[in-house]
Amino acid sequence: MDLSQTLQSVSTRDAVYRVLKSQILQLELPPGTGISEKEISIKFNVSRTPVRESFVRLAQEGLLEVYPQRGTVVSLIDSVLVEEARFMREHLERAVIRLACAAFPANSLSSMKRNLAMQRVCIEEQDYKSMFQLDEEFHHMIFEGCSKKNTWDVVQQIKVHLNRSRMLRLAADYDWEYLYQQHLLLYEAIEQQDVQHGDSLMREHMELTIADQTMLKQKYPHYYK
Amino acid sequence: MDLSQTLQSVSTRDAVYRVLKSQILQLELPPGTGISEKEISIKFNVSRTPVRESFVRLAQEGLLEVYPQRGTVVSLIDSVLVEEARFMREHLERAVIRLACAAFPANSLSSMKRNLAMQRVCIEEQDYKSMFQLDEEFHHMIFEGCSKKNTWDVVQQIKVHLNRSRMLRLAADYDWEYLYQQHLLLYEAIEQQDVQHGDSLMREHMELTIADQTMLKQKYPHYYK
DNA sequence: CCTACTACACTTGTATGGTAGTATGGTAGT
């Protein structure tokens, strides 16, 4: 693998970090995989230093487990942590949607309207990759409209732990139409300033991922702790 | 400075990390202070490597800002981030206290009762350092009783950004008696399973730190961004 | 006197060698 393209703009460390993180979240490096500094440094054709520093960051995010003098493995998925991550995200998103339903800038609202229109198109064209991106941006816009950028960043950190189990239940089996309907209703709640409705809608929306955690754990036992 | 004592149990990197983090949060390294890897490595009598890896972690937590080839400074306090941290903590603590008021294990409840008794003693003895610790443990127990250990860890991460501004308004000027009364009421809400009361109590409790943020920013302008 | 350039003293970034601890497979001894 060659990182030279990425290297132009950012440091070697950041490039290694991003590639590794992506590979872990995409399950290209499955949970439990043993990796070593030397192995990665050879693979990426860099020295061990930037690799080590990437390991430090990834370990802090809970994606790697480093055992001194023994080795490093990609963290197993912790189903307790996954549920708590969902819990945290639910309550933060609900707190923000309540703010949004109380007051929301007009230009952010119209941005969301455009986003919804693009979601409509993506579903009809079955472009689920773009839809995934639009879903992210939709939620991001709610936080931005409420001036809660840092909160969004924290949610992103938390979501890391939801990501891999979401990846397991292949992206295809999502009911995107239902998802779109929920987004539409959330938008309307903000527009009509209906705090209670927005709150219950978001709670419902966040409970989508609560299911089949045990099912996944049974299906992929070696990926779970 | 010598780290040899700490070195027995943990790695040099962790020792450096802990000391630096402590010094930053205690304002012994005030916001805006310029520090270099070499300077710290000489001071601690270690090589640059573990210092660098500590810097990576601290930068990720937002306590350091690293400018490549130029230098590293202790992050200025971001008042927007402080308020958002308070916002996040409030909603997570409220979500958990509602769980606690719905169902709470008896042994955790009695642990809290013992903690409250010790708080009573500390206030009378004006031992505010221990009181600070007991305050932490009190909230921790609520999370533990609800099996939300990971959520507590995230709250701890978030609280880092509250810590320094709380340190500025010297610990002494806290109304510990009022704090104790709030804790007592929170305990009773859990005991009596009064969800609504617990929620509003915690909201009030979390709003304690909302004040005088602008005052602090005026008093210590060079510490703020 | 003022400007522009250069040399130098910094900084962080990267590469590499050596150290200590761990796991494993093979071998000698029972």
Place this chain on the structure above:
DNA sequence: ACTACCATACTACCATACAAGTGTAGTAGG
């Protein structure tokens, strides 16, 4: 055949050397 031991090949950890970029002070030239 089985167990205990030892050599070996790993691992992450730490120290050090080198590279590359930045700011500044001092100096030469106008």
